[in-house]
Amino acid sequence: MNDMQLEQCIxxxxxxxxxxxxxxxxxxxxxxxxxxxxxLKAVELKEKxxxxxxxxxxxxxxxxxxxxxxxxxxxxxxxxxxTEMFTEELADGESGRQEDSTEAVFxxxxxxxxxxxxxxxxxxxxxxPVYLYYSQQFTTEQIGKILKxxxxxxxxxxxxxxxxxxxxxxxxxxxx
Amino acid sequence: xxxxxxxxxxxxQALSPEEEPDDWxxxxxxxxxxxxxxxxxxxxxxxxxxxVLAAAVLCxxxxxxxxxxxxxxxxxxxxxxxxxxxxxxFQSKDAISINxxxxxxxxRITLLGVVSGKNLSQYVTSGDTGIREDRxxxxxxxxxxxxxxxxxxxxxxxxxxxFFVSPLIKGQNPARFNAITMVGGYTEYVQDGIQYRxxxxxxxxxxxxxxxxxxxxxxxxxxxxxxxxxxxxxxxxRTEHYDGVNALFHLPLDEKKADPEKADAYIxxxxxxxxxxxxxxxRQEGETEESSDGVGRIAEKIQDWKEEDFKEHATLLExxxxxxxxxxxxxxxxxxxxxxxSGSSGTLQTDSLFEDGQTGMxxxxxxMGGEEGSPVYVETFTRNEDGTVVLRVxxxxxxxx
Numbered sequence: 001m002n003d004m005q006l007e008q009c010i011x012x013x014x015x016x017x018x019x020x021x022x023x024x025x026x027x028x029x030x031x032x033x034x035x036x037x038x039x040l041k042a043v044e045l046k047e048k049x050x051x052x053x054x055x056x057x058x059x060x061x062x063x064x065x066x067x068x069x070x071x072x073x074x075x076x077x078x079x080x081x082x083t084e085m086f087t088e089e090l091a092d093g094e095s096g097r098q099e100d101s102t103e104a105v106f107x108x109x110x111x112x113x114x115x116x117x118x119x120x121x122x123x124x125x126x127x128x129p130v131y132l133y134y135s136q137q138f139t140t141e142q143i144g145k146i147l148k149x150x151x152x153x154x155x156x157x158x159x160x161x162x163x164x165x166x167x168x169x170x171x172x173x174x175x176x
Numbered sequence: 177x178x179x180x181x182x183x184x185x186x187x188x189q190a191l192s193p194e195e196e197p198d199d200w201x202x203x204x205x206x207x208x209x210x211x212x213x214x215x216x217x218x219x220x221x222x223x224x225x226x227x228v229l230a231a232a233v234l235c236x237x238x239x240x241x242x243x244x245x246x247x248x249x250x251x252x253x254x255x256x257x258x259x260x261x262x263x264x265x266f267q268s269k270d271a272i273s274i275n276x277x278x279x280x281x282x283x284r285i286t287l288l289g290v291v292s293g294k295n296l297s298q299y300v301t302s303g304d305t306g307i308r309e310d311r312x313x314x315x316x317x318x319x320x321x322x323x324x325x326x327x328x329x330x331x332x333x334x335x336x337x338x339f340f341v342s343p344l345i346k347g348q349n350p351a352r353f354n355a356i357t358m359v360g361g362y363t364e365y366v367q368d369g370i371q372y373r374x375x376x377x378x379x380x381x382x383x384x385x386x387x388x389x390x391x392x393x394x395x396x397x398x399x400x401x402x403x404x405x406x407x408x409x410x411x412x413x414r415t416e417h418y419d420g421v422n423a424l425f426h427l428p429l430d431e432k433k434a435d436p437e438k439a440d441a442y443i444x445x446x447x448x449x450x451x452x453x454x455x456x457x458x459r460q461e462g463e464t465e466e467s468s469d470g471v472g473r474i475a476e477k478i479q480d481w482k483e484e485d486f487k488e489h490a491t492l493l494e495x496x497x498x499x500x501x502x503x504x505x506x507x508x509x510x511x512x513x514x515x516x517x518s519g520s521s522g523t524l525q526t527d528s529l530f531e532d533g534q535t536g537m538x539x540x541x542x543x544m545g546g547e548e549g550s551p552v553y554v555e556t557f558t559r560n561e562d563g564t565v566v567l568r569v570x571x572x573x574x575x576x577x
Contacts, residue, residue: 002359002360002361003206003209003210003361004355004356004360004361004362004396004397005356006205006206006209007206007396007397008356008397010202010205010206011397014196014197014202015193015195015196015197016193018193018195018196018197019192019193019194019195022195023191032197032198032201035197035201036201036204036205036208039205039209040205040208040209043209111186111190112186112189112190113190115186115187115189115190115191116190116191119187119190119191130187130191131191134187134188134191134192135191135192135193150475150542150543150544151542152520152541152542152543152544152553152554152555153543153544153545155520155542155544156519156520156544156545159519159520160519162180162183163519165183165187166180166183169183169186172186173182173183173186
């Protein structure tokens with residue numbers, strides 16, 4: 001990958017990769033570190049990476065692998081330093097829709113915060129497919145390739161995740 | 177069902193990517209990538225701009241002697257970039273000297289020269305598929321029309337206004353065929369307030385029998401708003417009221433150098449690459465501990481199984497068997513839950529399960545479960561004569577696990 005290709009890659013996929021890093025780490029500083037490491041790893045793997053073929057899922061699988069390798073380090077640091085939770089930041093960032101009343105905005109933010117929290121609490125095997133499916137908009141086939149799982153397993157994990165979330169978010173769902 | 181729809185909606189809203197990464201973060205990646213590249217110059221030797229600066233300072237004393245005409249000649253531009261090979265190529269009879277300027281906003285863009293051929297530069301460029309020997313090099317100059325100097329590469333304002341320089345080919349959509357897809361790169365520096373850039377791409381001389389353009393536009397990527405592509409005539413033109421630089425020159429290459437056969441092959445190859453979209457690499461690269469789990473082995477084992485094999489080696493969960501009639505879009509939707517709490521739901525396009533007119537069991541099957549000793553289930557799909565599709569769920573016998 002040359003400089004221009006790297007720039008193009010960041011331009012096209014940066015936002016999605018960043019969102020995925022934020023969801024995996026739940027912490028701004030670590031998300032930024034993971035985001036940088038992901039692209040630098042992609043540069044390092046330039047001979048193996050055919051950036052024109054599905055770079056989006058390629059970058060996501062690199063992020064996932066680095067995160068798995070570094071998880072211990074992240075977890076250790078979390079215990080010492082504490083974290084600034086992303087969910088709050090994201091909720092703050094959505095206040096720009098002027099047509100809604102303050103109350104409605106607050107209500108929606110609160111709902112979304114609860115949804116993100118419920119997803120974050122899921123076991124990793126359910127949580128990651130949920131991020132890849134709903135946030136990254138990958139198909140179950142693509143997720144299978146990223147996670148090295150048969151498509152059917154991805155589907156059953158998503159099914160289980162939905163079931164768990166439905167239970168966890170019962171109150172919100174009843175309100176809608 | 178209403179809950180399901182609401183949940184889908186909630187998840188999509190709550191999890192959609194909202195925040196952009198900070199710009200400094202992206203700049204940091206680009207800077208670190210450049211540093212890594214310059215430390216690992218095995219066979220790709222693109223000169224980082226900072227290194228060029230040193231060369232520019234060394235040569236500054238001799239400049240006044242050359243400056244009878246305003247711009248440096250292309251060979252001189254290459255020489256200052258410490259590329260003697262390319263400097264020699266620009267002195268050869270194959271090089272084409274041009275001195276054409278266009279002005280947009282505060283910038284004057286000048287196309288100075290072009291040369292193409294194999295192994296011209298003493299620096300080798302590699303793309304993802306190996307070394308690129310056959311290249312085109314274009315030299316351009318950018319200056320401020322108000323006479324103020326362009327910021328030097330060491331200046332903190334350097335890079336605030338970026339430019340994208342690219343050859344374009346008549347008849348080929350520039351959004352797909354530009355310096356980025358043609359494995360481009362560039363070296364640039366500022367000399368006497370003028371920003372010189374040597375842009376290189378795969379050799380475009382093979383297209384010399386048709387119109388070739390050189391586009392210089394604002395930004396660091398190709399911007400479809402800056403130019404118009406007429407799909408009928410293949411003509412590329414400037415967008416008249418574009419907010420920014422969108423210069424467009426004709427690249428006067430030697431028609432005799434055209435090679436239509438090679439050109440077609442190049443286009444075909446690039447199109448294939450752009451449309452490829454399979455993720456073989458992802459599979460090879462992202463080896464994880466999950467690749468060797470039981471489900472993967474089972475999936476491999478049963479991929480050629482027919483209905484009789486399932487009857488022999490698996491238990492049919494009869495209560496889960498469903499017969500479905502495809503809707504007007506040809507889709508079937510199903511949902512069920514096993515006794516152990518696992519389950520599945522999905523919508524499938526019957527076209528993707530069966531060939532036209534095919535009846536019987538589809539080759540497509542879903543394998544799931546098998547985690548931490550839990551049972552492995554397989555979903556099969558069988559089309560009847562009347563067009564209905566039967567979903568059967570089998571539990572695989574432990575002996576196969």
